[in-house]
Amino acid sequence: EAAVTQSPRNKVAVTGGKVTLSCNQTNNHNNMYWYRQDTGHGLRLIHYSYGAGSTEKGDIPDGYKASRPSQENFSLILELATPSQTSVYFCASWDRGQAPLFGEGTRLSVL
Amino acid sequence: GDSVTQTEGPVTVSESESLIINCTYSATSIAYPNLFWYVRYPGEGLQLLLKVITAGQKGSSRGFEATYNKETTSFHLQKASVQESDSAVYYCALGANTGYQNFYFGKGTSLTVIP
Numbered sequence: 001e002a003a004v005t006q007s008p009r010n011k012v013a014v015t016g017g018k019v020t021l022s023c024n025q026t027n028n029h030n031n032m033y034w035y036r037q038d039t040g041h042g043l044r045l046i047h048y049s050y051g052a053g054s055t056e057k058g059d060i061p062d063g064y065k066a067s068r069p070s071q072e073n074f075s076l077i078l079e080l081a082t083p084s085q086t087s088v089y090f091c092a093s094w095d096r097g098q099a100p101l102f103g104e105g106t107r108l109s110v111l
Numbered sequence: 112g113d114s115v116t117q118t119e120g121p122v123t124v125s126e127s128e129s130l131i132i133n134c135t136y137s138a139t140s141i142a143y144p145n146l147f148w149y150v151r152y153p154g155e156g157l158q159l160l161l162k163v164i165t166a167g168q169k170g171s172s173r174g175f176e177a178t179y180n181k182e183t184t185s186f187h188l189q190k191a192s193v194q195e196s197d198s199a200v201y202y203c204a205l206g207a208n209t210g211y212q213n214f215y216f217g218k219g220t221s222l223t224v225i226p
Contacts, residue, residue: 004156033214042115042202042216043157058213090157092214099147100206100214104156 003027006091006103013110019078021106023091029101031094032074033058034066036087037105043090049074081110113138117203117217125225126195132188132220134177134203146179146186147204151219157202160188195226 004025013019025032030051035043045058047066055066063085065077078085086109094100117134124130138144148160148170161170166181177188186203200221206214 006156035216037219040218042218043214045213048213092157094214099145099159099162101159102149102157 004091004093004101004103006089006106009104009106011106011108013078013081013108015082015110017081017110019081019085019108019110021076021078021089021091021108023074023076023103024072025074025091025093025101026072027093027095027101028071029093029095029098030071032068033092033094033100034064034074034076035090035092036060037090038087046076046089078110083110086110113140113205113215115203115205115215115217117201118220120200120219120221121223122220123223123225124193127192130188130190130193130197130222132201132203132222134186134188134217136184136186136203136205136215138184138205141205141207143207145206146177147206147214148175148177148186148188149202149204149216151200151202153199160201193222193224195224198222198224 007022033048034046049068067075089106091103092100114137118132145164147162149157150160161172163170163179169178175190200219203217
């Protein structure tokens, strides 16, 4: 069954610390995305990837890096976490002719 | 630009009442928009509720319906009789069926159904 799995599901980090959010998909999709979702906003695109080795900036990339070491895995990295990055993060995968498949989300709190 | 606007929440309705959540879109750079409704139940991720890729067509799932209206650039979500289990956040989204595509989401509409 097609799936997108995110880890961790919940994370508490300290300001200035490094945070890595992981995403794994078993759908063999080329495209993967990282979004954040905040109250009063829709999902906003942070980074995306066309395939292994590629990462591209989305609409709000500042303060975030991404890594796509393989078809299955796509990570979002916060090198120096700030309280403004407290949010719920969603990973998704997609290919032509399909609707994006989402993970269950990671709730990140930066104190 | 490309964007989606949907009913601002929260929305509260009583069980067995009808529901409509409005969604309008702007697709200036997408020749053939695909339209989606996603739902997020408490504690869960986004799940696809329905999708329509052809203007004039209707999608349906779990008693919900939405018709892709190109003339009014709308994709309203409707249900004739809601249930308490429909309480969730609903997102309207816009995308394209090309090699890479960003998807544009509305802000979400929080629905609470009172038994």
